Amino acid sequence: MNNIQKLTTMAFATTFLFAACKKDDKKIEQPQPEEQELITTIKLVVKDNAGFNKSFSYKVDNGFNNNNPGTPVVDNLELSPNKTYQVEVLVLNEAENPAEDITVEVKEESHHHLFLYKSMPATGAGSLKFSNGSKDDEGNNFNQAIELTTGEAGTGSLTVTLKHEPANKNAATADEAGGETDAEAIFPVMLK
């Protein structure tokens, strides 16, 4: 019966404790809201062997708490046709000042992430081809850095998707990868 007595005492104690201390208005602590790991920007840093070095951003400046459909600020991906470039993808939170580089975290947890690229059109004028993607810490695809080969002069689009905990690390498309989309950017492509 010891247990019961303990329980009962506890019940009594709790009851009266609360009844007693609620008299003075206990201050409710205000939240310091913080959107967990907010991403605002996907930035492509594009280089070639001849000294070309430019970056292109896709930025959506709204998290939640905002009823308006966000308008992305997007740079046109202007590159030369029939050339090969080295691309590195950066993931940033530009709501902070200075901007927070989320890429560091993504790289630390590289086996839980996968970057995916999709070109429209897939071939021909305005298309892009991808090869030699970087590997994660377990030797599987990660693609945070990749080689990009441009097609004939023309226009198209490039979709870059960052997946978190993909089920299939060998996926070529976002659908096949499964997992959760952390960020997705669509760049207009202009090859001229």
Added chain:
Amino acid sequence: MYRRIIMLLLCMYSISVYAQGDCKLSVDVLVSEKHNGQPVYPLTVHIDELQREFETNEKGRFTISDICEGTYTLHFHAYSYEHAVEQVTIKKSGELKFRIGHEEHIMKEVTVATERNQTLLQDKDALNKQDIAANSGKNLADMLKNVNGVNAISNGATIAKPVIHGLHSNRIVLLNNGVRQEDQQWGGEHAPNIDPFLAGNITVVKGAASVKYGTDAIAGVVLVEPAPLRRMAGTDAELNLAGFSNNRMGVASATVNHNFKQLPALSLRAQGTFKKGGNYRVPGYWVANTGVQEADYSGAIGWNKLHYGAEVFYSHFETDLGIYRGSHTGNQADLEAAIRSDKPLVPAGFTYDIARPRQHVLHDLAKVKLYRDSKVGMFHLVYGYQHNFRQEYDVLRKEVPEAQLNVTLNTQTLNLNLEHRSIGVLAGEVGVDGVQQENFIQPGDRVFIPNYRSKGGAAYAIERYKGDDWTLEGGLRYDYRWYEMFNPEGKSQQVVRYEFDYNSVSGTLGLNKQVRDNWNVSVTASNAWRAPQPNELFSSGFHHGAARVELGDKTLKPERSYNLNVASKYSWGKLSTDLSLYTQYINNFIYLEPGADLLTIRGYYKTFTYKQTNAHLSGADITGTYAWTGKWESTLKGSFLFARTTKAKDWLILMPADRLSLNTTYKTDIGKRLQECSISIDAKYVFNQYRIPRNFDSIDYPRPPQAYFLADASIGAKLNAGKQPVYLSLSIMNIFNQKYREYLDAFRYFIDQPGTNLALRIRVPIQFNNQQKDQ
């Protein structure tokens, strides 16, 4: 001590006594239920003149021996029945039969030991101790699915909450041991924090019932009531064990009751439950991260004298729940990919481990109850303190130990109730309620709903007038509720303070008539109202599972419901029927309306805004039981619901589909050692929900799942090992490993419902060398 209204010693059925003429009289007493003739057990009868207490056995009987000729006052105490008093004059040995009825019948000398009495005439249905035992190990909502007209809204097999006549969450009031349960019912994935093993009886009141139970009871009320504390000297215990094959879940629960010989007023109870299950299985696949663990305990101490008493109760509920990893999708495209896939997108094996996303929820309830019988009537004073703490662990890039959401909800309630003595022809009760509540998150948490404080007060009166074969009941209640909310807004997330107050009157009017001996009809008109909840006013977050953003509206007005219910109980030979027709009009019904797509860095989301319309819900719950022979019995149940918005003249979304079920049971005794043997087969057919809004395809995809048929079976028996009874049962759910999806399951987008599940249940009631008082 825990008794609800309801009963009355209705009539002394027959007193047949035979001459003897000394102090050696012996009287056999039988107490049975008026409606079905079932014995009432357990029932305590206190006889003033003898200063003794008796308890009925399972056949509803006890024997008073060696008594003298004279007049005796019998007090009847039974769980879910009212404390009733009857005087009888005993001149000879023989048999005394009492039939006790339910609340349709008037209470004359009535003392009620619970804080909130049941509205007399409202349509209701109950699960008794046997029903609860037959379903032990299930969560509360799954257990309640056995009540016609009640469904469950769920997130897979482990998280479920009850739906009464199509409505759920904040539209249902749960009374846990007489205290209104205040846990965080903000979404479909927030299940009620109640251990069903606490319950000796669970009652569902269907339809608006604000007068009795306060605001929010638009759809109905679920009353979870423990059995009364032991009143006879001695100790008893009960051990429950259950094992489930599908998720390899084990459940153990034990209760110990004690009453002191030297201090007959003092009763004690201790109870505890532990549950652990791993990933569950749908046909062909394991479902990733769907483990469950639960540990609950409770204790009660009662000091019950005949006309006054006190009781202290404390309960602790704690659970860890895994949430299917594949149900957390990034954006609309991810969700569509998951829907298109014919197998779970996250492969898994079996494990008991629970990873992110997961929930950890605590609920503590401390309650003190005092009661006193006086010339005015029976007074009850109940104070309750509830602490609810919910943690949600999101899937994060960084591996951190913290939860991303830590919400605390503290509630204090005080209720004073007087069950007054009859005033002329009127019997009834009056009372006042007070509530104080605060809800807050921790600094750094994901903003989910705003911090808020709330205070409220209410006063009510319910009176009954009893004619010969009819009862008229009327009730009125006034509620006032005040809220102070702190909502972070805009880019700088500046906290803005809001103040809201609501007040309203609600009422009930009911008539019950015993048309013939075998036909009872009741008609109830009632209303209820509900203030908009903080999530409806302020939510501005996204639902991972549904890949959508929900936006609150600060200008929402309270919801108000008007309910009309007609119930008929009719028996004819071997057939007994129970028909309940209801229609409910809800003014300012709060619902989610789809809006523009929202583009974020994660891609597109659907947005939904809380809006108001007028809704009209009508339906029928039909039960028919046919007793083929004394041993064979079949029950057919049907439940139908038509839910429409009156403004758009369209169907309401996410309403349960019509369903039919047929149960056939054979019961028999095989000798002294093997009793109450039963074999039972259940067949259930759930229709496709074709009553969906015209714009369904643009707001929800895919269409509601197809109709399905399910078959369950079970066998059970009571084994008598000497004097020790052991109850055993073996059930098999979804016998054919049927692949199906349920419209009310939020995981219908991703995975099937669970496959075959085998459950073994053992129940051992133990009596410890108790002194036999009644021989």
